[in-house]
Amino acid sequence: MKVLEFLQKVKQNEINIEDYLSEIVQKVRKINDEYHYFNSIVENPKPEHKGKLFGLPVSVKDLIITKGIETTASSDILKGFIPKYDATVVERLKNAGAVIIGKTVCDAFGFGSFNLNIGKSFQPPLNPIDKKHVTGGSSGGAGGITQKADFTHVAIATSTGGSIECPSAFCGVYGFCPTYGLVSRYGLISYADSLDKIGIIAKYIEDIKPVLKIIAGHDEKDNTSLSQQVKTKEVECLKVGIVTQALEIVNEEIRKAVEGCIKKIEKHAEIVEVSLQKAMKYGVATYYIIATAEASTNLARYCGLRFGRNEKIESKHFREYFAEIRGKYFSEEEKRRILLGTFVRMAGFKQRYYVKATKIRKLVIEEYKQAFNKADIILTPTMAIFPPKIDEVEKMDIIDIYNSDLLTIPPNLAGVPHITIPVQTNKKFPTSIMLCSNHLTDYWLIDIATKIDKWIK
Amino acid sequence: MTEKAKIGLEVHIQIKTKSKLFCSCPSGKSENNVCPICLGMPGALPTPNKKAIEYAIRLALALNCELAEKIIFWRKCYFYPDLPKNFQITQLEPPLAKNGKLKIGKKIIYIRELHLEEDPASITYPADIHSSRYCIVDHSRSGTPLIELVTEPCFDSAKQCRLFLTKLVAILKCLKIFDESCVLRVDANVSLNGPRVEIKNIGSIKEVERAINYEIIRQKHFAKLGKLKRETRLWDSTSKTTKPMREKETEEEYGYIVEPNISVIEITKEFIEKIKKELPELPDQKAERLIKQYKIKPEFAEILSLDYDLCEIFENIATDISPNLAASFLCTEVAGALNYEELEAKAILDRTEEIKELLEMVEKNKITRKAAKKIVEKLISKKFSVKQFVSTQDMYLVSDEKKLEEICKKVVKENKKAVEDYKNGKEKVLQFFIGTVMKMTNFSADPQLVRKIILRLIENSAN
Ligand SMILES: [Zn+2]
Numbered sequence A: 001m002k003v004l005e006f007l008q009k010v011k012q013n014e015i016n017i018e019d020y021l022s023e024i025v026q027k028v029r030k031i032n033d034e035y036h037y038f039n040s041i042v043e044n045p046k047p048e049h050k051g052k053l054f055g056l057p058v059s060v061k062d063l064i065i066t067k068g069i070e071t072t073a074s075s076d077i078l079k080g081f082i083p084k085y086d087a088t089v090v091e092r093l094k095n096a097g098a099v100i101i102g103k104t105v106c107d108a109f110g111f112g113s114f115n116l117n118i119g120k121s122f123q124p125p126l127n128p129i130d131k132k133h134v135t136g137g138s139s140g141g142a143g144g145i146t147q148k149a150d151f152t153h154v155a156i157a158t159s160t161g162g163s164i165e166c167p168s169a170f171c172g173v174y175g176f177c178p179t180y181g182l183v184s185r186y187g188l189i190s191y192a193d194s195l196d197k198i199g200i201i202a203k204y205i206e207d208i209k210p211v212l213k214i215i216a217g218h219d220e221k222d223n224t225s226l227s228q229q230v231k232t233k234e235v236e237c238l239k240v241g242i243v244t245q246a247l248e249i250v251n252e253e254i255r256k257a258v259e260g261c262i263k264k265i266e267k268h269a270e271i272v273e274v275s276l277q278k279a280m281k282y283g284v285a286t287y288y289i290i291a292t293a294e295a296s297t298n299l300a301r302y303c304g305l306r307f308g309r310n311e312k313i314e315s316k317h318f319r320e321y322f323a324e325i326r327g328k329y330f331s332e333e334e335k336r337r338i339l340l341g342t343f344v345r346m347a348g349f350k351q352r353y354y355v356k357a358t359k360i361r362k363l364v365i366e367e368y369k370q371a372f373n374k375a376d377i378i379l380t381p382t383m384a385i386f387p388p389k390i391d392e393v394e395k396m397d398i399i400d401i402y403n404s405d406l407l408t409i410p411p412n413l414a415g416v417p418h419i420t421i422p423v424q425t426n427k428k429f430p431t432s433i434m435l436c437s438n439h440l441t442d443y444w445l446i447d448i449a450t451k452i453d454k455w456i457k
Numbered sequence B: 001m002t003e004k005a006k007i008g009l010e011v012h013i014q015i016k017t018k019s020k021l022f023c024s025c026p027s028g029k030s031e032n033n034v035c036p037i038c039l040g041m042p043g044a045l046p047t048p049n050k051k052a053i054e055y056a057i058r059l060a061l062a063l064n065c066e067l068a069e070k071i072i073f074w075r076k077c078y079f080y081p082d083l084p085k086n087f088q089i090t091q092l093e094p095p096l097a098k099n100g101k102l103k104i105g106k107k108i109i110y111i112r113e114l115h116l117e118e119d120p121a122s123i124t125y126p127a128d129i130h131s132s133r134y135c136i137v138d139h140s141r142s143g144t145p146l147i148e149l150v151t152e153p154c155f156d157s158a159k160q161c162r163l164f165l166t167k168l169v170a171i172l173k174c175l176k177i178f179d180e181s182c183v184l185r186v187d188a189n190v191s192l193n194g195p196r197v198e199i200k201n202i203g204s205i206k207e208v209e210r211a212i213n214y215e216i217i218r219q220k221h222f223a224k225l226g227k228l229k230r231e232t233r234l235w236d237s238t239s240k241t242t243k244p245m246r247e248k249e250t251e252e253e254y255g256y257i258v259e260p261n262i263s264v265i266e267i268t269k270e271f272i273e274k275i276k277k278e279l280p281e282l283p284d285q286k287a288e289r290l291i292k293q294y295k296i297k298p299e300f301a302e303i304l305s306l307d308y309d310l311c312e313i314f315e316n317i318a319t320d321i322s323p324n325l326a327a328s329f330l331c332t333e334v335a336g337a338l339n340y341e342e343l344e345a346k347a348i349l350d351r352t353e354e355i356k357e358l359l360e361m362v363e364k365n366k367i368t369r370k371a372a373k374k375i376v377e378k379l380i381s382k383k384f385s386v387k388q389f390v391s392t393q394d395m396y397l398v399s400d401e402k403k404l405e406e407i408c409k410k411v412v413k414e415n416k417k418a419v420e421d422y423k424n425g426k427e428k429v430l431q432f433f434i435g436t437v438m439k440m441t442n443f444s445a446d447p448q449l450v451r452k453i454i455l456r457l458i459e460n461s462a463n
Helices: A003-011 A017-035 A088-095 A140-148 A165-171 A205-215 A244-248 A252-266 A277-301 A318-329 A332-343 A351-374 A390-395 A398-403 A409-414 A442-456 B050-062 B158-174 B205-225 B269-278 B283-294 B298-306 B308-317 B323-341 B345-363 B369-379 B386-392 B401-414 B416-423 B429-440 B447-460
Strands: A038-041 A057-061 A099-104 A154-159 A174-177 A197-202 A239-242 A270-273 A377-381 A418-423 A431-436 B006-014 B074-077 B087-090 B097-104 B107-118 B122-124 B136-138 B145-151 B184-191 B197-202 B231-236 B241-244
Touching: A003 A205, A017 A038, A017 A057, A017 A099, A017 A140, A038 A140, A057 A088, A057 A140, A088 A099, A088 A154, A088 A205, A099 A140, A140 A154, A140 A165, A140 A197, A154 A174, A154 A205, A165 A174, A165 A418, A165 A431, A174 A205, A197 A205, A205 A418, A205 A442, A239 A252, A239 A351, A244 A252, A244 A277, A244 A377, A252 A270, A252 A377, A252 A418, A252 A431, A252 A442, A277 A332, A277 A351, A277 A398, A277 A409, A277 B074, A351 A377, A351 A409, A418 A442, A431 A442, B006 B158, B050 B097, B050 B107, B050 B145, B050 B158, B050 B269, B087 B107, B097 B158, B107 B158, B158 B184, B158 B205, B158 B283, B158 B298, B158 B308, B184 B205, B197 B205, B205 B231, B205 B241, B283 B298, B283 B308, B283 B323, B298 B308, B298 B323, B308 B323, B308 B345, B323 B345, B323 B369, B345 B369, B345 B386, B369 B386, B401 B416, B401 B429, B401 B447, B416 B429, B416 B447, B429 B447
Parallel strands: A057 A099, A057 A154, A239 A270, A239 A377, B197 B231
Antiparallel strands: A038 A099, A154 A197, A174 A197, A174 A418, A377 A431, A418 A431, B006 B145, B006 B184, B074 B087, B097 B107, B107 B145, B122 B136, B184 B197, B231 B241
16 A cells, blocks of 8 residues: 555554554564564554644664664674664654654665675575565665565665666665755765765655655755755656666666667657766765765774674773774674775875765766756666675676666765665566656655656556 | 973863763763663764764964864774774764864964764773773763864973863863863873883873973983883873783774764854854953953963963952952962962862952952961861951951060060071061061051061060
8 A cells, every 4th residue: 555545544543553563564564574674663553643644654764873872884893782862763753653663774884785795793694585685785674675565665765876776676666865965964874975865765656755754854954955945847858867887887688678668758858868978987086085084984983882782991091992893793794984084095095096086976976067058857777787796696796796877876876866666677686767857856756656667667 | 311302192081961972872971871872782873963063163263273174083993892883983084173272381383173072981990900800981071072183293391281271271261171070191102212101091271291301211221221112001090100001002993983973064164163163262252351341460361361260250350359469469469379279260169259259359458368268278177257267266457566566576586596596687587577577466557667666576586
């Protein structure tokens, strides 16, 4: 049942919320035993306030702070951390009557594309279509539960370089990532603050807007939160931009499926060619430099002193203690990104890497602006590959893993809104197309995507 | 050793805002004033305090600095237990302001730059820093707004540093961005043409002078032994010495990046103009005005211009009594008494009326200035009616020659030796005689008259 229909039924007392929620908890537990989508499930979920989303079950990625509910970022170093405050998004959802049912698993701190980078205390989520495969990451739990749930539910997820788009594509659901700054990040555990966004994963495209309307909007607790209004757009004949280069690098089956979509869209819109040369060429490197530089400073606070893991400290020099805690509880990928990020901002390397990357990001934003002069939206495949098997990923080279974000990184770097739509293929797994539009045209993009979703079905 | 010392200061000034620099917790020494932001909790984000920015701009303007066009905050990354996020939000490029000047007498002190940053938590050790098995981290200070001010190495003595800091504090108070509850911490770079030594953690202006003087002597000594090296030392206010820091300071590497959670803040011309218009009268302008308006001596005008509250008292009474008397009494007797009791003039603001009454009595020759001094020494610790005090203590001026002669005779008689001394040329003894008589009369005797009588008595005394 779609969100609006569900909310209507609750309003008219056709659904008993209490019964519905306790039934959901049972179902979630059962799914979780098999697929591992949740780090924690709320015992007795119930709405705390009356509001526009009264009774709506929502899962929250475990990278977002929830008052009184363990929040771990799926990292061992934060195991046991029970926050004393709510993220703005969570607060807004609760105030609107939505119900948090649990915290979904993700790559630790959002560091990953396959949701296999998790602490030892966590279990990797399994693809809802075939358990031998990954869900994609970093919002793997969110993608998985959205596909698997046979009840009304919306997942709150986050994206830094593709963490909403990738699992949405691999699990066959819709993912939406807003304009940077549209949704408050207050209470989102920082991975790379200048890139982090909170967005939505949903089973139906119509489910995105009602939830976005609640969580979007200026928040004075987030200094980068935008105060401008979201724009609407009048378009006589929709111009859809295609990036040829993006189609050339993807898996053959995926390319066929996406080209099939383009053919169908062509009946309703004008297809134009746009260039995202810089984004395609330098995007991955730029992203990993900026993201790890910021991440390495964000993760400095995890040292066993104020929250999360701590151990006997007396008689130890603090350096020794910090090194011990960080050495023990950070995973290999967390350590890799800390080292990489520290390296690129050190004297002697900073100009060559960090400073240069921030300049290239500006060029990428400029490139998108140019592209949006030619096209109203840009369409690319979301992922170049189908979800790999878990044991295949373990054999992958780290550079190949980082490169798998090639198509999702550009809109994330530019901070433009984007949405992914699942597309059927001739294979076992579906794939996905990604549509992006100019800054602050989020609702318009969702409306256009809803139309396109119908055209391609 | 004749090398001149070359000293530069790095001053950390806590400023008096209602809330901390990046959160809404109350700033200052209240307990439990912490929140997820100043504790560096995961997910908490900083929001810059506009008032702190305005305050820093006020200081920058008062010190004739060039202001940056935009404010950018940076992350300065290093691990330390007092730093909740293990990075400090500060400024790097551009600093909020640079190239300032402040005149100390005839010397110009050049200010390289000043910027805003957050104060870390405070650490206390149960014992000595090196031998303690644990330390206590108090986060109530965490996130307090600090202005860091860096001077060029243009001082050549500890005294000059003290004068600069005294004037700086006077300016801060004038600007109403600092008071007694705010802390000033200083690091000093000291060199005698040799290696540069940094002294960290000096907690007050007096200590700055002590620490630098100590360091100059230490460096001279070590230079003679050929053992002087570049290092960072810690000022220990208990032993009044500088001690080497245990950790070897390698070239500092902070891996600065721009703080991505704070948008760039434009400093508009309108905003600067508004702050400029609201700037109060600064010490130099004040001294100039005091000289012009009240015709008082420049040295008194300077003292008053540097002590905001003492000057308040002065301006409140100078309309009713002679400004010269008021200024000299406040700058010598009152300032001396305050200094002795380690009090600030602020503590006696409510005694302005009493001071005025005292000086009126001095002016009308009802009491001696000495008596006024004695009374004011009491007055600074406790408020009381001075008129009543004068009459119960019998302190009204005595100019009855007969009465005074009796006392003088007694004193001369009892101090035959002193009379001899005087006759042998020790003229200072006269002061002793007058002083003794003053004491015996509870400072009510007319000192001029006493002087006359004593001289006559000595003259007339038999050889
Ligand atoms: Zn706070």
